[in-house]
Amino acid sequence: DIQLTQSPSFLSASVGDRVTITCRASQGISSRLAWYQQKSGKAPKLLIYAASTLQSGVPSRFSGSGSGTEFTLTLSSLQPEDFATYYCQQLNNSPFTFGPGTRVDIK
């Protein structure tokens, strides 16, 4: 099975900051990676799919990159509504595992 790790697991940032979250896969997954945002008590929301394609309706301050085993999610300028937990998920091989999550809090 493919394992995903995320770093950091927690980060504290200010509005306007540039934030980068990394997701690493235990083996190559091509570009078969998605990023989701989850706010407390809510269902997750798709942000990025195929590693770098922005989902319709998602603000352009979100971007994704990477392929193979290393991927990044970047928020170019953190907004108050971006404080949430972010998960990566690989869709290359079953089981379609999620990363453990990165919680983004207000500094």
Added chain:
Amino acid sequence: QVHLVESGGGVVQPGGSLRLSCAPSGFSFSDYAMHWVRQAPGKGLEWVALITYDGTYEYYADSVKGRFTISRDNSKNMLYLEMNSLRAEDTAVYYCAKERTGYYIENWGQGTLVTVAS
């Protein structure tokens, strides 16, 4: 507008069974693969199962393989998750989810809580 409504959650004793249902609307159900994803209280997301658009293929997490069965009835527009031999560690909110293409999860239901406890 895509809408996914889960039902069937509740409290069940260890070793018991439960059947979750998901009623989709707002899209052509038979054209899309569907997932079940769960989240234990205060924990991260755990992918549970996927069924292809026509029901030909099913995929499972190792933690539920042999105990859970995902199924769909395209004639009735319904998705199911049959859960047997339930354990305390199966306690979670279970989400029904629709792919966009390529199995990426585009839409999620509101979730239904399953509690396994004596």
